[in-house]
Amino acid sequence: EAQVTQNPRYLITVTGKKLTVTCSQNMNHEYMSWYRQDPGLGLRQIYYSMNVEVTDKGDVPEGYKVSRKEKRNFPLILESPSPNQTSLYFCASGILRGGGEKLFFGSGTQLSVL
Amino acid sequence: AQSVAQPEDQVNVAEGNPLTVKCTYSVSGNPYLFWYVQYPNRGLQFLLKYITGDNLVKGSYGFEAEFNKSQTSFHLKKPSALVSDSALYFCAVRDRNTGFQKLVFGTGTRLLVSP
Numbered sequence: 001e002a003q004v005t006q007n008p009r010y011l012i013t014v015t016g017k018k019l020t021v022t023c024s025q026n027m028n029h030e031y032m033s034w035y036r037q038d039p040g041l042g043l044r045q046i047y048y049s050m051n052v053e054v055t056d057k058g059d060v061p062e063g064y065k066v067s068r069k070e071k072r073n074f075p076l077i078l079e080s081p082s083p084n085q086t087s088l089y090f091c092a093s094g095i096l097r098g099g100g101e102k103l104f105f106g107s108g109t110q111l112s113v114l
Numbered sequence: 115a116q117s118v119a120q121p122e123d124q125v126n127v128a129e130g131n132p133l134t135v136k137c138t139y140s141v142s143g144n145p146y147l148f149w150y151v152q153y154p155n156r157g158l159q160f161l162l163k164y165i166t167g168d169n170l171v172k173g174s175y176g177f178e179a180e181f182n183k184s185q186t187s188f189h190l191k192k193p194s195a196l197v198s199d200s201a202l203y204f205c206a207v208r209d210r211n212t213g214f215q216k217l218v219f220g221t222g223t224r225l226l227v228s229p
Contacts, residue, residue: 102163107157
């Protein structure tokens with residue numbers, strides 16, 4: 001089954017404790033992206049990757065890191081989480097094809113930073 | 115810059131009645147427009163898209179959307195709402211001359227269909 005898998009589904013942590021949210025897709029998609037969803041603000045892009053070893057900042061990259069060492073994986077790293085990073089996070093993937101794009105989303109990771 | 119507005123935080127409709135979820139957009143060139151739906155505790159799912167051609171686009175689950183260039187709108191519609199349509203709906207846009215990575219989402223509209 002074609003899917004984007006995120007882990008963990010829920011995460012509670014404390015300020016400053018490094019964490020990683022994993023994302024994996026089995027569709028051989030070139031494009032992957034991370035979003036955060038906050039009430040009243042919709043989805044905002046954190047980082048994206050056009051292919052292996054190619055990553056770039058989205059609209060709200062501060063406090064986050066990513067890596068793309070393999071095509072299927074795109075982990076999101078919070079080196080020193082802060083309470084303002086409490087949010088619902090989504091990973092997405094898609095094929096880079098002009099006009100034909102369609103994003104596939106993971107089920108989300110609800111992060112709480114205390 | 116690209117932007118999209120969903121003016122209603124919530125839309126309430128009775129089952130069996132037609133529904134409309136509004137979306138207006140702003141791009142400098144020609145738009146690619148999308149609707150995604152988010153069911154509780156799930157990720158977003160693609161519903162439909164407008165790329166070019168017919169202004170009326172049909173998508174999944176009986177939904178359709180009409181592209182109106184003069185009004186810069188892309189409203190989502192369904193002739194007869196179901197309780198199971200209750201979800202959060204997101205409109206998204208990108209300029210045809212920008213890349214996939216420039217897709218911008220609206221703030222979302224919660225649709226509540228009552229029995």
